[in-house]
Amino acid sequence: MKHPLRITAAISAVLVVSACTGPGQVVEPSSLQPLTAEELRSDGPLPPPTGAGEPGSAQTGTLFSGNGQAPAAAPQVATINTNARVQFAPVIGVSAEAIPTLSARLRSRAAQRGVGVAAASDAGTTHVMKGYFSAFTEARETTVIYVWDVLDPAGNRLHRIQGQQKQPGAGEGWAAVTPSTMEAIADRTIDDLAVWLASAAG
Numbered sequence: 001m002k003h004p005l006r007i008t009a010a011i012s013a014v015l016v017v018s019a020c021t022g023p024g025q026v027v028e029p030s031s032l033q034p035l036t037a038e039e040l041r042s043d044g045p046l047p048p049p050t051g052a053g054e055p056g057s058a059q060t061g062t063l064f065s066g067n068g069q070a071p072a073a074a075p076q077v078a079t080i081n082t083n084a085r086v087q088f089a090p091v092i093g094v095s096a097e098a099i100p101t102l103s104a105r106l107r108s109r110a111a112q113r114g115v116g117v118a119a120a121s122d123a124g125t126t127h128v129m130k131g132y133f134s135a136f137t138e139a140r141e142t143t144v145i146y147v148w149d150v151l152d153p154a155g156n157r158l159h160r161i162q163g164q165q166k167q168p169g170a171g172e173g174w175a176a177v178t179p180s181t182m183e184a185i186a187d188r189t190i191d192d193l194a195v196w197l198a199s200a201a202g
Contacts, residue, residue: 061099062090063106079114080198086110087118087125093133095174098182105186113194125153129193135174142167142176146185150193159200161192 094102110117118125128151135144143166150159165188167181 061092061094061096063088063099063103079112080194082114082116082194082197082201084126084197085116085118085122085124086127086129086193087120087122089128089130091131091133093135094131095135095177098174098177098179101179101182102186105183106190109187109190113190115190115194115197127151127158128153128155129189131189135177137172137176140168140170142169142171142173142181144177144181144185146189148189148193150196159196161189161196163188163192 088103088106091099091102107117130149130151132147132149133144135142137143143164145164146162148161149157150161151157163185165181165185167176167178169176169178171177
């Protein structure tokens with residue numbers, strides 16, 4: 001029964017860290033580069049993130065600023081009708097190696113679902129996504145726990161997205177996490193966000 005207890009403890013730890021984001025707190029902007037109109041119209045693979053990012057730490061990572069190659073495009077999914085413009089703040093707890101894959105997949109999935117992605121300087125930002133991650137390995141299975149707080153531009157939390165993704169294999173912690181696991185997390189994150197945005201729009 002140690003494994004369920006460890007998962008519970010890890011989830012609790014991530015939630016404690018995410019609780020630091022409260023009403024009225026300023027959210028650090030990311031260096032996110034939005035898709036251009038031409039990229040959004042393209043049926044081909046989406047481009048990788050732009051910008052010259054230095055290797056990040058395992059504590060905080062800025063999305064959409066790395067030099068990593070974009071993974072294969074996600075399967076086509078239904079788009080939603082929304083005027084939302086979402087900015088991604090630097091995430092906490094993700095290894096530097098996992099950031100490029102997470103960044104690229106969030107970006108491509110958002111485009112496919114019809115969710116607008118805003119740059120840090122975009123005055124039209126309607127929502128800010130702030131993420132908290134943890135990864136641990138037990139019995140040759142690695143679990144990535146993630147929590148996203150959806151904030152308004154003033155830093156007030158409007159919604160929370162959370163979950164976990166498991167994968168078998170060798171390695172410990174973030175060293176064991178594969179790109180496909182980060183892609184799955186990105187897909188679920190954007191899909192859950194799209195459902196919430198659609199329901200909030202009424």
